[in-house]
Amino acid sequence: MSVYNQPRRRVIQMIFLGMILIIGTRLFFLQVVEKKYAKLADANAVLRKVVYPSRGIILDRKGRSILSNDALYDLVVTPANAKKIDTAYLCKILEIDNAEYNKRFNAAIIKNGRVRPSVFAPLLPPAIFGRLQESMFLFQPGFELVQRQIRSYPYGVAANFLGYIAEIPPDLLKRPEYADYNQGDYIGLTGLERTYQPQLMGQRGIQYLVKDNLNRTQGSYENGEFDTAAIAGKNLRLSLDIDLQQLGEKLMRGKIGSVVAIDPRTGGILAMVSGPSFDPNLLTGPFRNANFSRLFTDTTKPLLNRAIQATYPPGSTFKPMIATVALDEGVISPSFGYPCGGAYYGCNRPIKCEHHDAGHAANLRLALAHSCNSYFSHVYRLTVDNPKLGGIKTGGMQKWWDYMTSFGLGHRIGVDIPSESKGTLPDTAYFNKRYNGSWNSCTNVFLGIGQGELTLTPLQMANEMCIISNRGYFYIPHFVEKIDGDNSDVLAKYKEKHVVAHIQDTIFGSVIRGMQDVVEAGTAMGARIDGVTMGGKTGTAENYAIVNGERTKLKNHSIFVAFAPVENPKICIAVVVENAGFGATYAAPIASFMIEKYLNDTIAAKRQPLVDKMINTVTISPAMLAKSKLDSLNHIKPPAAANDDKNRPKTI
Structure with a gap:
């Protein structure tokens, strides 16, 4: 070999x-120095068990827990290990027959295979859990009890926006955002539970x-040296007043519609x-699945959150917005008649128009106090036909639409459910x-009185009152004010002030004075509250x-919007009662009681009979x-929430 090749060989x-x-060196470190991997490699001797954390609770504005956590148990089966057990006795405890046992057992194999655990009997009622716990040694190692947290609601209200949790559906598991979830995990499917699931x-x-x-x-393996602790979910603190929510649900009993109250x-x-x-x-x-089916098919549609999902023509409650735009565009002045x-x-x-007496507009x-249809039909036409904008088709309609869009209409406001x-x-x-291009301001004149092609949600109606009472701005309506221990910017958008169309403060002042007249001397005199300007x-x-x-005309919807106190607004409200007639008959009294309760923390004794009458009125x-x-379903007390069984520990 050449001497020249020696350096290359070396x-x-x-x-x-x-x-x-x-x-x-690496093998020595892994096998001798670092023992963790060697210990955990023995899969036949070590069982890896997921520990589910306590889900965060939700509190109202005064720190009262409006939902908490209860503990129930799932019976879980690992098919490969379920051998030589007394299936007849297990069926007796679970109150099922042998055919149902085989059906569930085979479903577990199809779903997760023979060597992975699957839920055999979910959320065991306390009575069954107690009997099963005493005999559990007879069914091991194939079966085990796994604790599962469920929600309980001490006040029994706010179902439509709190939402509910359930086992994650298979279709969601396929989405990238749910990559960290496993079959059998519980997640929020609706309401706040869904929006704030990560927290x-x-x-x-x-x-x-x-x-x-x-x-x-x-x-425990190696005294828990390799265990990782579950970290509890974060608590949500809401702007909600649970007392006000309870009153609202009582007042709307036997009625279809909604109430939305916002702190402007x-x-x-x-x-x-x-x-x-x-x-x-x-x-x-x-019994969640059975109850859900009954609610889903009920004729009154209780699962529909009408506050944000139902839309209505706002009727005369829209006239303050018509007036605001007309004043800002200069087509009328406060003295215009x-x-x-x-x-x-x-x-x-x-x-x-409902009024005939001279001078009512x-x-x-x-015009606002008497809710004159003629007045606001004419004012709407003056606004969209404004010659400075080239008329309704050239720029008038678009300008009017721009105003209304800035008021939060025609699009989602962004509430956190x-x-x-x-x-x-x-x-x-x-x-x-x-x-087909052949139209003018008379074609859509009914927009001027909140009818025609216009529809709003009750949330949008309440937000309109925030804009007027704040004299030109609003914050996106939301429930969650604070998340304990959370330093992210998830709530930042709800702290941002939204200024609308840069309308002058004096313009809102003129509209506010007219709306105050509505309550003090106009169509809503029955809504007056002693000592409160509204x-x-x-x-x-x-x-x-x-x-x-x-196309058939049905009974009118009763609607009322308001804010109080006028000089320093603390509450804005919108009430819709479907098929109930005049706004002053049902919607206005309900709003009045809600405002009084919130501002005074009580309702005057002399008005209590009126409250009771409204609660007992069915429309x-x-x-x-x-x-x-x-009604019969609401009187069922679910065993999981009502039973105080010693075998069902409560966790907060």
């Missing part, structure tokens, strides 16, 4: 020698247990009622398409439906009530 030898040295869920822990040669657990200073939601409602305890525990004689004839067809304040509706806000393109607006919204293929049609099972 280099190659040194490289191989270095690699052997590195590998040997509420906490962090799962791992526990390693020693198994004997019969696959029975013998205790923060955008925090004080109460959100969707009627008829249901006890949220119905959707916890072993209109000679209404009982109807508006400017569009060759009469638009009826002599200026803006009077899912499934919010946008409502309907027609624009120039909409009318061009519908009427601005409000009644609405009687026409209601149509398709019956047997024809749902007898035909619908006859088909509904909701």
Whole structure:
């Protein structure tokens, strides 16, 4: 071999020698110094068990827990280990027959295989759990009891926005955002439980247990040296006033509609009622699925959150917004009047007004107080036909639409619960398409009185009151004010002030004075509260439906919007009672009671009989009530929530 090849050979030898040295050192470290991996490698002797954390609880504005955690148990089976057990006795305890046992057993194999655990009997009722616990040694190692937390609701209200938790559906497991979840995990599926799932869920822990040669657990492995502790979920602190929520749900009993109350200073939601409602305890525990099916098929649609999902023509409650835009555009002044004689004839067809007396629309304040349809039909036309904007088709309709969009209409406001509706806000393109370009301000004149193609959610109506009472700004309505121990910016968007259209403060002042007159001397005098100044607006919204293929007029919706106190608003509210007639009949009194309760923490004794009368008044049609099972369902006390069995420890 040439002497010139000697250095190359030595280099190659040194490289191989270095690699052997590195590998040997690493193996020595893993096998001798670091014992963790060697110990955990023995899968036949060590069982890895997931420890589920305590889910975060939810508290109201005064720190009262409006939901907490209860502990129930799942019976879990590992099919490969379930041999030589007394299946007949197990079936007797579980109150099932042998056919049902085989069905569940085979389903577990199909779902997770023979060597992985699957839920055999979920959320055992306390009585069954107690009997099973005493005899559990007879069914091991194939079966085991796994603790599972469920929600309990001490106040029995707020079901529509708190939401519920359930086992994660298979379709969600396929999504990238749920990659860290496993079959059998419980997650929030609706409401706040869904929106704040990452904060509420906490962090799962791992526990390693020693198994004997019969696959029975013998205790912690290496005294828990390799275990990781579960970290509890974070608590949510809401703007909600649970007393106000309870009152709202009582007042809406026997009625279809909703109530939304907001603190205009923060955008925090004080109460959100969707009627008829249901006890949220119905959707916890072993009977959740059966109760959900009954609620889903009930004729009154209690699972629909009408506060954010139902949309209505706002009727006359929309007139303050019409006035605000007209004042800002300069087409009217506060002193502008209109000679209404009982109807508006400017569009060759009469638009009826409820007032005939002379001078009831002599200026803006009077027109608002008397809710004159003629006045606001005319004002709407003046606004969209404004020559400075080139008329309704060139720029007037678009400008009006821009205002309304800035008020939060025609799109989702962004409340922190899912499934919010946008409502309907027609624009120039909409009318061009519908009427093939042949339309004018008389075509959509009913927008001026909150009818026609316009629909809003009760949440949007309440937010309008925040804009007016704040004189031009609002915060996105939301429930959660604080998340304990959370330093992220998840709530930052709810702290941002949204200024609308840069409308002058004096313009809002004129509208506010007119709305105060509505309560003190106008259509909502019955809503007055001693010692409290209030601005409000009644609405009687026409209601149509398709019956047997024809557009049929039904009984009007009763609507009322308000804010109080006028000089320093602390609560804004919108109330809708479907098919109940005039706004002053049902919606206004309900709003009045809610405002008084919130501001004074009580309702005057002299008004209590009126409260009781409203609570006991039913506006749902007898035909619908006859088909509904909701009332009887709400009187069922779910065993998981009601039973104080010693075998069912409570965790907070």
